[in-house]
Amino acid sequence: MTAHAPTAVQAEGVGLRAGRGGRRRDLLADCAFRVPRGAVCGIVGPNGAGKSLLLSAAAGLVRPHSGRLTVLGQPAGADALLADVAYVDQHRPLYPRMRAAELLATGRDLNPRWDHERAAELLELGRIPLDSKAGSLSGGQRSLLALALARGKRPRLLLLDEPLSDLDPLVRRAALGLLLGDVAEGQGTVLLSSHVLGDLEEAIDHLLLIDGGRIRLAGELSELLAAHRLLDRLGLLECQAGLAPWRVHPVDPVDEEPRHLTLVRVDQETQTRAADAELPSLEELVVSYLRSPSVAGWLAPGMRPGRYGDTDQNGTGTVAA
Numbered sequence: 001m002t003a004h005a006p007t008a009v010q011a012e013g014v015g016l017r018a019g020r021g022g023r024r025r026d027l028l029a030d031c032a033f034r035v036p037r038g039a040v041c042g043i044v045g046p047n048g049a050g051k052s053l054l055l056s057a058a059a060g061l062v063r064p065h066s067g068r069l070t071v072l073g074q075p076a077g078a079d080a081l082l083a084d085v086a087y088v089d090q091h092r093p094l095y096p097r098m099r100a101a102e103l104l105a106t107g108r109d110l111n112p113r114w115d116h117e118r119a120a121e122l123l124e125l126g127r128i129p130l131d132s133k134a135g136s137l138s139g140g141q142r143s144l145l146a147l148a149l150a151r152g153k154r155p156r157l158l159l160l161d162e163p164l165s166d167l168d169p170l171v172r173r174a175a176l177g178l179l180l181g182d183v184a185e186g187q188g189t190v191l192l193s194s195h196v197l198g199d200l201e202e203a204i205d206h207l208l209l210i211d212g213g214r215i216r217l218a219g220e221l222s223e224l225l226a227a228h229r230l231l232d233r234l235g236l237l238e239c240q241a242g243l244a245p246w247r248v249h250p251v252d253p254v255d256e257e258p259r260h261l262t263l264v265r266v267d268q269e270t271q272t273r274a275a276d277a278e279l280p281s282l283e284e285l286v287v288s289y290l291r292s293p294s295v296a297g298w299l300a301p302g303m304r305p306g307r308y309g310d311t312d313q314n315g316t317g318t319v320a321a
């Protein structure tokens with residue numbers, strides 16, 4: 001997937017407040033990221049980091065107090081997106097007295113592209129009888145019913161908040177297979193939050209790591225893993241504490257004007273040597289960042305970082321040669 005693929009979700013300087021009424025507080029500031037169409041993007045971070053909040057904002061349920069959040073080219077929450085975006089909330093709100101069949105019929109009535117087969121496949125996975133009431137289902141079955149309603153809609157953007165957390169290992173694998181199959185068939189983009197990094201690793205090609213009120217990693221997973229391997233090789237994980245988000249860059253002249261961005265200039269030989277080492281796992285990458293809150297983040301090429309730590313007078317901190 002190239003940086004030039006059309007964009008599914010883009011955040012530019014987005015700030016989000018959590019809570020309601022007088023208890024509202026700034027939770028995320030200056031978020032900048034881009035998820036291309038056709039991506040499967042994992043959102044990870046500690047409890048309370050704001051993963052659900054970000055997904056709610058992409059679904060249009062929470063409005064950013066600053067910046068711009070666009071979904072499929074429209075402001076998040078625009079009426080024009082109603083048929084194109086499906087959101088599975090972490091708490092799976094379903095009318096408890098409604099039967100599965102009635103919920104599917106409502107899905108069909110409300111959604112112009114409704115596909116009963118796609119929805120039914122997920123119900124079969126959970127052995128959910130069509131006449132069962134939502135309130136009588138187990139936690140995992142409720143998740144599958146919520147996923148079925150979202151998948152049946154054939155959305156162009158599927159937002160899933162911890163969709164697999166209460167599914168057994170076999171069903172989890174099968175459900176993920178169905179959702180990824182949809183993406184492979186060109187049926188849209190998926191953003192999903194999860195703490196189960198093993199599941200995510202098999203599924204995602206893009207990653208957002210949210211921590212400490214900001215986006216610390218954003219980009220294509222393979223690039224993030226390779227960048228991390230290089231940092232590790234250079235022993236730079238500690239050195240870059242307190243610096244701005246960084247980006248590996250060849251020693252060749254810089255053809256852009258990065259502001260608030262650390263360029264880690266690395267010669268070709270070092271890059272080649274680092275490339276011989278084994279790639280870290282997703283878990284190693286995520287845990288390494290979470291354990292070092294002062295280490296700045298990595299942003300994919302083409303991203304405009306928000307305001308992070310200080311940079312030198314040129315707006316560029318070069319930390320390695």
Ligand SMILES: Nc1ncnc2c1ncn2[C@@H]1O[C@H](COP(=O)(O)OP(=O)(O)OP(=O)(O)O)[C@@H](O)[C@H]1O
Pocket residue numbers: 017018019020027045046047048049050051052053054056061062
């Ligand atoms: N839709 C929403 N509207 C307003 N505030 C919200 C919304 N969703 C989450 N929050 C608030 O945002 C803060 C962060 O919670 P959030 O659920 O986003 O964290 P999380 O990263 O998903 O955590 P966890 O991994 O524990 O699920 C909490 O204070 C929560 O009350």
